[in-house]
Amino acid sequence: SQQGEEDPQALSIQEGENATMNCSYKTSINNLQWYRQNSGRGLVHLILIRSNEREKHSGRLRVTLDTSKKSSSLLITASRAADTASYFCATDAYSGAGSYQLTFGKGTKLSVIP
Amino acid sequence: DAGVIQSPRHEVTEMGQEVTLRCKPISGHNSLFWYRQTMMRGLELLIYFNNNVPIDDSGMPEDRFSAKMPNASFSTLKIQPSEPRDSAVYFCASSLRGPNEKLFFGSGTQLSVL
Numbered sequence: 001s002q003q004g005e006e007d008p009q010a011l012s013i014q015e016g017e018n019a020t021m022n023c024s025y026k027t028s029i030n031n032l033q034w035y036r037q038n039s040g041r042g043l044v045h046l047i048l049i050r051s052n053e054r055e056k057h058s059g060r061l062r063v064t065l066d067t068s069k070k071s072s073s074l075l076i077t078a079s080r081a082a083d084t085a086s087y088f089c090a091t092d093a094y095s096g097a098g099s100y101q102l103t104f105g106k107g108t109k110l111s112v113i114p
Numbered sequence: 115d116a117g118v119i120q121s122p123r124h125e126v127t128e129m130g131q132e133v134t135l136r137c138k139p140i141s142g143h144n145s146l147f148w149y150r151q152t153m154m155r156g157l158e159l160l161i162y163f164n165n166n167v168p169i170d171d172s173g174m175p176e177d178r179f180s181a182k183m184p185n186a187s188f189s190t191l192k193i194q195p196s197e198p199r200d201s202a203v204y205f206c207a208s209s210l211r212g213p214n215e216k217l218f219f220g221s222g223t224q225l226s227v228l
Contacts (some may be wrong), residue, residue, distance in 0.1 A: 031214060045216040048215075088157070102172075102214075
């Protein structure tokens with residue numbers, strides 16, 4: 001079952017603009033991760049934010065986490081055509097089978113127009 | 115390091131045939147994951163190994179699916195017999211110590227069952 005859900009499902013912006021994607025989840029987490037997937041490729045890890053952190057930066061990426069609202073956002077500043085990809089949030093959730101699982105949302109498809 | 119290596123990259127087979135997907139995780143990683151990605155269901159965890167031992171196979175769809183990890187550097191996912199609804203991209207991923215850390219994904223195997 002899906003733990004996280006991204007919003008919007010698709011986003012189209014001009015190069016140079018900022019892109020914001022949101023993720024909501026249902027149960028408490030230890031951490032939340034964001035991944036990028038280029039068409040036809042595997043997922044690439046972008047950033048991990050722990051439940052006791054509120055904000056994290058990596059280059060042009062800024063991630064926030066609000067555990068009271070069970071939500072996170074990924075901001076990409078000064079977007080480039082190369083940022084065109086699908087972006088997924090992933091949360092660790094107890095699977096009920098004795099372990100934690102990293103479950104992924106269905107992703108936001110970002111298109112950056114040159 | 116070469117990253118997570120999956121083979122084959124593409125597999126086309128007929129319904130009823132046996133399919134074997136292979137994965138070599140990153141050296142030194144203790145955890146290995148098999149995920150399946152479809153448009154309808156997104157990314158689903160099939161099975162997770164830690165130190166070569168299956169920890170959580172609650173995502174394996176049915177008895178037609180089986181996975182093994184005979185040693186720390188090799189895993190297989192087998193489907194026997196295959197069905198058209200098994201058509202998907204199958205990803206293998208590894209991490210240092212489990213699902214609470216960042217995952218490194220392979221390039222995936224695109225499986226088409228006719």
